[in-house]
Amino acid sequence: MDIHVDFTPMVDMNMLLISFFMLCTTMIKSQTLNITLPSNDKNIEQKDLAKAAESEAVTLILTSDYDQNGSVEDNTIYYFFGKPYMEDADGDGLLDTPEDPSMGVLHAEKFVGDKEGVQQGIRSILHKRNESVLEKIDSLKKEWRRPGSQMTDAEFEAQAKAIRNDSTISRPVVVIKATPEASWASIISALDEMQINQITRYQINEINGVDSALIQDYVNKQSAQR
Amino acid sequence: MGKVKMKRKSTRIDMTAMSDVTVLLLTFFMLTSTFLQKEPATVITPSSVSEIKVPMTNVSTILVSPEGNVFVGVTGEADPEVAEGKWASDSIRRVIFNNAIERYEDYTGKKLNLNGLQRQQATEQFAKMNMFGVPFDRIPEFFSLKSEDQENWLAGKGLGKGALSNVRPSDVGIPMDDIKYVDQDGNPQTTNEFQIWMRAIYNSGNDNLQSAMRKGEGIAVKADQSTRYDVVHKVLDNLQTIKYNRFTVMTALKTSED
Numbered sequence: 001m002d003i004h005v006d007f008t009p010m011v012d013m014n015m016l017l018i019s020f021f022m023l024c025t026t027m028i029k030s031q032t033l034n035i036t037l038p039s040n041d042k043n044i045e046q047k048d049l050a051k052a053a054e055s056e057a058v059t060l061i062l063t064s065d066y067d068q069n070g071s072v073e074d075n076t077i078y079y080f081f082g083k084p085y086m087e088d089a090d091g092d093g094l095l096d097t098p099e100d101p102s103m104g105v106l107h108a109e110k111f112v113g114d115k116e117g118v119q120q121g122i123r124s125i126l127h128k129r130n131e132s133v134l135e136k137i138d139s140l141k142k143e144w145r146r147p148g149s150q151m152t153d154a155e156f157e158a159q160a161k162a163i164r165n166d167s168t169i170s171r172p173v174v175v176i177k178a179t180p181e182a183s184w185a186s187i188i189s190a191l192d193e194m195q196i197n198q199i200t201r202y203q204i205n206e207i208n209g210v211d212s213a214l215i216q217d218y219v220n221k222q223s224a225q226r
Numbered sequence: 227m228g229k230v231k232m233k234r235k236s237t238r239i240d241m242t243a244m245s246d247v248t249v250l251l252l253t254f255f256m257l258t259s260t261f262l263q264k265e266p267a268t269v270i271t272p273s274s275v276s277e278i279k280v281p282m283t284n285v286s287t288i289l290v291s292p293e294g295n296v297f298v299g300v301t302g303e304a305d306p307e308v309a310e311g312k313w314a315s316d317s318i319r320r321v322i323f324n325n326a327i328e329r330y331e332d333y334t335g336k337k338l339n340l341n342g343l344q345r346q347q348a349t350e351q352f353a354k355m356n357m358f359g360v361p362f363d364r365i366p367e368f369f370s371l372k373s374e375d376q377e378n379w380l381a382g383k384g385l386g387k388g389a390l391s392n393v394r395p396s397d398v399g400i401p402m403d404d405i406k407y408v409d410q411d412g413n414p415q416t417t418n419e420f421q422i423w424m425r426a427i428y429n430s431g432n433d434n435l436q437s438a439m440r441k442g443e444g445i446a447v448k449a450d451q452s453t454r455y456d457v458v459h460k461v462l463d464n465l466q467t468i469k470y471n472r473f474t475v476m477t478a479l480k481t482s483e484d
Contacts, residue, residue: 007241014248021255032474033276034442037466062455070292072452178455185272185451187458188477192274 033191037204054082055103058129059175060122060190061211062182075186077122080106081129084214094224095217106214111189126197129172133198136163164200174202177211265357266380267291272451273480280446280476284438286427287476289357290449293382294457295399297359298423300435316353318430323352326426330362333407333417339366351376359399362419402460420461421468428470442472449475 061078085104087096098104112121119127127134137160143149144156163169176190187204194202267289289297300318324345331337340348348369352358359380360368368376375389382398384390400423404416428439438444445465449458465473 004238005242007245010245011241011248014245014252018248018252018255021252021259025255025259030271030280030448030476031274031276031479032278032280032443032446033274033477034278034472034474036442037462037471039466039469039471064454066452070452178459180454180456180459182455183451184449184453184455184458187455188272188274188451188475192276192480195275 056170056173057082058172061177062186062190063179064181064183064186072183075111077109078106078215080104084210094221106218123193126193130197130199132169133163133171137198164198172199174199176204177207179207265289266297269448269450271476271478274477275480276477281443284435284444285446286444288447288461290453290458290461292450292453295359296420296461297357299357300427318432319353320349321430322426323349325429326423329422329426333405361397361401364397420464424468443474445470445473447473447475
């Protein structure tokens with residue numbers, strides 16, 4: 001005797017269950033990003049705070065524009081190197097250009113990432129500031145990836161870390177400031193740029209009056225040019 | 227001419243193999259699936275190149291909704307390192323709830339209108355909640371509601387109507403208004419409800435959660451990518467004030483060219 005069981009309904013039911021589980025599953029687990037903020041303790045004295053050389057300091061000021069629906073339209077990063085230059089000797093209401101125009105003058109950039117393997121926007125600026133570290137890490141990476149290389153992953157990580165924290169190379173100190181309007185995504189992007197450009201010395205700080213004045217001046221200069 | 231005789235074939239297909247495959251797939255999905263946790267606000271986290279995964283156990287999550295409402299919760303599975311799964315999320319939450327209420331009553335000198343049985347029921351309901359965010363003085367009212375009304379309250383839907391007729395938008399989320407109190411040494415201090423909740427979570431008696439929070443991996447801040455910085459900053463500032471200055475923020479994965 002030949003017994004046949006029809007499995008078609010069984011398959012139907014299984015397919016339904018599979019589609020249910022597929023829709024309900026979150027395959028991608030959230031990632032996290034570690035942040036360490038300075039303590040709010042007012043008792044810490046100024047002299048205890050780490051001071052950075054002026055030539056190494058980079059300040060980023062983040063701000064965002066929103067459209068009518070409240071979604072982010074555009075993120076802008078203002079940046080300057082060293083101390084801000086706040087002189088206005090000719091009295092035209094706009095800040096003057098200092099003797100060394102590369103320091104202390106506010107510029108604006110965007111987050112654009114890479115294009116055909118070349119850094120664009122703010123990434124290229126930070127890349128240039130941290131070039132000596134990145135070059136060393138690149139050559140280390142080449143050595144590590146070379147066929148027949150004896151270097152283990154752990155050794156590579158340890159050596160890369162040593163390069164990143166090597167105080168004999170000139171490395172930038174980045175201060176990230178955000179205006180109240182800056183979107184959360186832009187802050188995460190800024191922290192990302194630190195990781196991508198292997199910058200180990202950075203901090204998130206509060207925006208102050210000087211920064212707002214610089215941005216206002218930048219906007220004024222832009223509209224004067226038009 | 228001889229006719230070619232076509233043999234009649236049955237159109238039946240044997241589905242047994244197909245069934246085998248589907249059952250295998252089904253088992254795979256059943257075993258790997260972690261269900262989406264229900265949250266009072268939908269949040270799209272910003273993307274980052276960081277590849278550190280959210281830990282499965284011992285995480286306290288702070289959710290910042292795009293409107294700026296703050297919710298706290300302890301999520302994750304039972305910690306396998308603690309005996310007999312004793313510190314599953316719901317048993318931690320029971321301790322946190324009572325701990326937080328005691329702290330609040332201590333600091334403010336007010337008494338919440340929760341008698342023994344009500345408090346027990348509220349604790350049980352709280353233990354099942356993934357995310358919580360209601361001012362302390364509205365807690366008795368919140369837990370007297372049906373669960374769908376509670377969800378609407380947290381999501382800020384249908385406020386001022388029906389069962390939620392005297393719920394104002396400011397009653398959604400944990401408030402961060404200053405609470406002034408005098409400490410044991412007689413010095414004036416300020417705290418707020420958010421800090422009370424975070425301290426209650428820290429002191430819930432689970433050593434592993436405590437050390438994870440100290441290291442920073444036990445606190446996860448989850449905020450929407452288009453949320454303004456001043457909204458998130460309020461939370462970060464409070465965390466700094468209570469010296470939890472190491473923490474993690476939740477992000478989605480972004481691929482970047484190396």
